[in-house]
Amino acid sequence: xxxxxxxxxxxxxxxxxxxxxxxxxxxxxxxxxxxxxxxxxxxxxxxxxxxxxxxxxxxxxxxxxxxxxxxxxxxxxxxxxxxxxxxxxxxxxxxxxxxxxxxxxxxxxxxxxxxxxxxxxxxxxxxxxxxxxxxxxxxxxxxxxxxxxxxxxxxxxxxxxxxxxxxxxxxxxxxxxxxxxxxxxxxxxxxxxxxxxxxxxxxxxxxxxxxxxxxxxxxxxxxxxxxxxxxxxxxxxxxxxxxxxxxxxxx
Amino acid sequence: xxxxxxxxxxxxxxxxxxxxxxxxxxxxxxxxxxxxxxxxxxxxxxxxxxxxxxxxxxxxxxxxxxxxxxxxxxxxxxxxxxxxxxxxxxxxxxxxxxxxxxxxxxxxxxxxxxxxxxxxxxxxxxxxxxxxxxxxxxxxxxxxxxxxxxxxxxxxxxxxxxxxxxxxxxxxxxxxxxxxxxxxxxxxxxxxxxxxxxxxxxxxxxxxxxxxxxxxxxxxxxxxxxxxxxxxxxxxxxxxxxxxxxxxxxxxxxxxxxxxxxxxxxxxxxxxxxxxxxxxxxxxxxxxxxxxxxxxxxxxxxxxxxxxxxxxxxxxxxxxxxxxxxxxxxxxxxxxxxxxxxxxxxxxxxxxxxxxxxxxxxxxxxxxxxxxxxxxxxxxxxxxxxxxxxxxxxxxxxxxxxxxxxxxxxxxxxxxxxxxxxxxxx
Numbered sequence: 001x002x003x004x005x006x007x008x009x010x011x012x013x014x015x016x017x018x019x020x021x022x023x024x025x026x027x028x029x030x031x032x033x034x035x036x037x038x039x040x041x042x043x044x045x046x047x048x049x050x051x052x053x054x055x056x057x058x059x060x061x062x063x064x065x066x067x068x069x070x071x072x073x074x075x076x077x078x079x080x081x082x083x084x085x086x087x088x089x090x091x092x093x094x095x096x097x098x099x100x101x102x103x104x105x106x107x108x109x110x111x112x113x114x115x116x117x118x119x120x121x122x123x124x125x126x127x128x129x130x131x132x133x134x135x136x137x138x139x140x141x142x143x144x145x146x147x148x149x150x151x152x153x154x155x156x157x158x159x160x161x162x163x164x165x166x167x168x169x170x171x172x173x174x175x176x177x178x179x180x181x182x183x184x185x186x187x188x189x190x191x192x193x194x195x196x197x198x199x200x201x202x203x204x205x206x207x208x209x210x211x212x213x214x215x216x217x218x219x220x221x222x223x224x225x226x227x228x229x230x231x232x233x234x235x236x237x238x239x240x241x242x243x244x245x246x247x248x249x250x251x
Numbered sequence: 252x253x254x255x256x257x258x259x260x261x262x263x264x265x266x267x268x269x270x271x272x273x274x275x276x277x278x279x280x281x282x283x284x285x286x287x288x289x290x291x292x293x294x295x296x297x298x299x300x301x302x303x304x305x306x307x308x309x310x311x312x313x314x315x316x317x318x319x320x321x322x323x324x325x326x327x328x329x330x331x332x333x334x335x336x337x338x339x340x341x342x343x344x345x346x347x348x349x350x351x352x353x354x355x356x357x358x359x360x361x362x363x364x365x366x367x368x369x370x371x372x373x374x375x376x377x378x379x380x381x382x383x384x385x386x387x388x389x390x391x392x393x394x395x396x397x398x399x400x401x402x403x404x405x406x407x408x409x410x411x412x413x414x415x416x417x418x419x420x421x422x423x424x425x426x427x428x429x430x431x432x433x434x435x436x437x438x439x440x441x442x443x444x445x446x447x448x449x450x451x452x453x454x455x456x457x458x459x460x461x462x463x464x465x466x467x468x469x470x471x472x473x474x475x476x477x478x479x480x481x482x483x484x485x486x487x488x489x490x491x492x493x494x495x496x497x498x499x500x501x502x503x504x505x506x507x508x509x510x511x512x513x514x515x516x517x518x519x520x521x522x523x524x525x526x527x528x529x530x531x532x533x534x535x536x537x538x539x540x541x542x543x544x545x546x547x548x549x550x551x552x553x554x555x556x557x558x559x560x561x562x563x564x565x566x567x568x569x570x571x572x573x574x575x576x577x578x579x580x581x582x583x584x585x586x587x588x589x590x591x592x593x594x595x596x597x598x599x600x601x602x603x604x605x606x607x608x609x610x611x612x613x614x615x616x617x618x619x620x621x622x623x624x625x626x627x628x629x630x631x632x633x634x635x636x637x638x639x640x641x642x643x644x645x646x647x648x649x650x651x652x653x654x655x656x657x658x659x660x661x662x663x664x665x666x667x668x669x670x671x672x673x674x675x676x677x
Contacts, residue, residue: 050631053623078633090628094646100629103642108633143646144628160632 001199002026002049002168007060009041009048018044020224021060024201026168026217031200033210035235036221037243042203043087045221046172050084051077064168078104079111081167085157085174092144097156100144101126105163129162133189151182158189169193170201175209187212207239222247258292261310265293268312269397276369277362280376284395287380291389300386303566303598304508304537309390309482314426314452317478317505325670327417328446328472328663334415335359337402341420341450342427344400348417356408357441362401362430371403371432378458378486382512385572386541391484391510394456398430406439406465413442418449420476425450433459433467435493440466442657448474448504453481463490463517469497470655472667473504477533480506491517491546498655500664501528501536502671508537515542515549515577525554525654527664529671530563530595537566538586544577544610553584556648560591560675570602573610580605582612589647590620641672 002025009019018041026032036042048055049062051074062070069077092100106116117125130140133155145153154174161169171190175183190200190213202213210218210232218234219226220243228234228246238246254262266288274281294306308315337359338348344361352359365371376395382388404414416431427450435441439462449455461467473481481504487495501507511524528536542551557565567586588597599616621643629639645665655661 052627052631073636074627074630075633075635075639078631084631086628086631090622090624092622092625092628092643092646094649095642100632100642103638104629104632104634107635107638111633111635164632 001028002062002064002201004062005060007045007048007062008058009044009055010058012054012056017058018224019048022224022226024219024226026199026201028197028199029195030216031194031202031213032217032219033202033204033215033235034219034221035204035207035238038205040221041224042221043172046084046170046203049170050074050082075107076111078164078166079108083161083164083166083169085161085169085171087172087174087176089145089153089157091146093146095144097142097144098126098140101160101163104160108164126163130159132192133159133162134185135159150177151179151185154178154182154186155189158186162189162193167197168199168201170203172203173205174202175204175206183209184212207235210235220246254292255295258295261295262288262292264312265310271396272399275367276365276372277375281396284376284379284392287383287392288389288396291387291392293389293393300539300568303568303600304506304535308480308506309452309454309508314424314450315480316423317420317451317476317480318423319420320448320476322475328667329415329444332413332415334413334444336415336417338417338419339400339427339429339449341422341425342399342429342453354410354412354414356410356439357404357406357414359414360403362398362403365403369403370405370434374432374434374458374460375430378460378488379456379484381488381514382484382486382541388484388510388512390454390482391456391486394428394430394454394484398428398456401430401432404431404433404441406433406435406441408438409440410442413444415444415446418445418447418453418474420448420450420474420479423451426452428454430455431457433457435459435461435465435467437462438464442468442470445469445471446474448476448479449481451479453479453483455481455483457485459485459487459495461487461489461493461495464492465490466494467496468656470660471497471499472664473499473501473507475503477503477505479504482508484510484512487511487513487522489513489515489517489520489522492519493517494520495522496654496656497524498651499526500667501526502667503529503531503534504536505533506535508539510539510541512541513543513551515544515546515551518547519549520546521550523552523554523654525552525651527556527558527648527651527668528565529558529668530560530565531675532561532563534559534563535566536564538569540569542571542582544571544573544580544582546577548579549577550581551583552654553586554651554654555586556651557588557597558591558644558648559588559595559597562594564595565597567599567601567616569600569614570604571612571614573605573607573612575606577607578609580607580610580612582610584614585650586616587647588618589644590618637676641669644672645669
């Protein structure tokens with residue numbers, strides 16, 4: 001599904017190399033987790049894959065189902081099936097959540113040459129999906145993320161994911177700022193989307209999210225590289241011993 | 252006090268080119284207005300109140316030529332609504348194109364034809380005169396003196412249909428002066444719609460007297476003609492528990508000065524003045540607002556949003572004056588610009604003057620570009636850049652548009668804005 005080869009990235013504004021050769025392959029239908037200390041390059045990886053400005057790819061490649069995504073505009077990547085659940089979902093005053101969702105769903109459909117969703121159908125689907133994420137009608141009416149609590153913002157991300165039905169979902173520290181109940185709700189939302197060949201890349205500091213979203217593969221990222229790859233037990237090892245040992249081992 | 256020579260010369264030249272209409276019952280008001288113009292002189296470039304907007308083309312003897320734009324790619328604004336339509340072509344009433352001037356809950360007459368005994372006699376020029384202090388507005392006095400036509404609307408009940416004044420511009424050199432008077436009697440309620448470019452140069456005054464418990468709603472869409480110029484004034488006087496809401500959308504126009512001068516004279520009244528403008532290139536748009544609180548527990552809101560690109564200029568001068576004794580005043584004022592490039596500019600002068608001690612007044616003014624984070628967020632969800640920018644632009648003006656009570660009109664406004672943005676995207 002997602003193939004990253006020797007990806008090297010620096011910040012455009014300062015001459016600072018963030019990713020120093022990342023290799024990663026996420027197979028269709030699998031859940032991969034990336035763990036790592038602060039500043040290891042995890043969020044940069046998610047931003048570079050989704051096409052945010054400010055990063056310069058200095059080497060390597062990234063493909064989604066064989067398509068080179070690094071050359072695409074962010075909206076083209078989204079239409080190709082890539083989805084980033086933001087660590088800090090952006091507030092957009094003046095744009096209603098519902099308008100936003102419908103515009104996004106139909107823009108992607110249009111880009112793929114599919115028929116747009118009628119407003120009746122859209123309303124039906126969105127209500128159903130919102131209900132399972134405990135998102136009420138009021139939240140759908142409000143401007144995108146404005147005045148939402150941390151938990152509401154993350155649930156709103158998952159609702160977008162559920163509506164857009166991407167193939168490759170990147171979750172950037174979706175657990176940050178969530179209490180236990182909210183994390184469970186978000187994890188349930190994600191788990192409901194597993195299967196059907198849909199892949200996930202779950203970026204997190206802590207193992208606890210992975211209790212709820214069980215990964216197939218766990219990667220440890222440090223200093224701009226993947227330094228270790230293993231099964232779910234690797235996450236537990238980090239939880240018990242921290243990153244220091246692993247980083248030392250690598251050095 | 253004698254006027255400066257330059258101002259005296261310019262004023263004399265302009266006045267010499269105009270002739271005072273017979274006017275019947277309005278004649279004394281016109282003569283008095285003329286005397287006031289002569290005393291004040293027309294606005295000049297050195298006047299503080301015209302610091303950001305050059306008045307010369309508005310005061311020149313002849314209207315600068317303005318090409319007519321025939322809009323064929325857009326349905327006429329408010330055209331699909333059930334309304335009473337009154338058409339002025341280059342400032343001249345068109346009986347052929349207008350509906351019969353009759354509507355339940357109001358009487359409506361032409362200023363040019365109104366009979367000698369008239370209710371408007373006590374109002375014509377009165378609110379304009381009140382509005383001359385503490386700041387002089389000579390173009391409004393000029394209007395009172397020389398207006399060739401306009402409507403006199405007296406509202407006695409809740410009027411279901413809006414009255415739609417449709418202005419058309421057919422001559423490159425037309426110079427129109429129109430003066431409307433609206434009197435909303437106790438318990439009455441009316442919506443006034445205005446659309447179109449009116450003339451190459453347009454000087455318009457509306458005086459609105461809103462009695463106790465009455466309501467006045469005003470939505471205006473200033474036309475797309477690129478070259479037209481307009482100086483407009485709306486004077487409002489609000490009685491106890493009355494409501495006055497006005498919103499203006501301006502798309503294009505080389506020069507627009509819209510003044511709103513509102514006096515809250517009865518307790519518990521509310522006035523909302525809002526505007527959104529979309530300017531591109533040779534575009535200068537000035538919103539000048541003066542709200543006077545002279546009663547207890549009144550609310551005033553001023554909300555102005557300007558979208559500027561390609562060297563366009565936006566101006567906002569807004570004042571809230573709270574007179575002694577106007578306790579429990581709730582005043583709010585915000586003016587913001589969205590600069591779509593670095594060539595455009597926004598000049599703002601917010602002012603508060605407060606002589607009561609138990610009031611809440613706030614004001615703010617900002618200038619900024621499209622929010623990059625918001626833009627990326629939308630694009631990351633698959634919304635193409637252009638559409639995302641349009642969405643954010645429409646979101647930017649939303650606070651102003653939401654001041655329009657009728658949601659279907661809000662939608663119509665948003666569609667006009669989207670079309671404007673779409674045309675610029677090509």
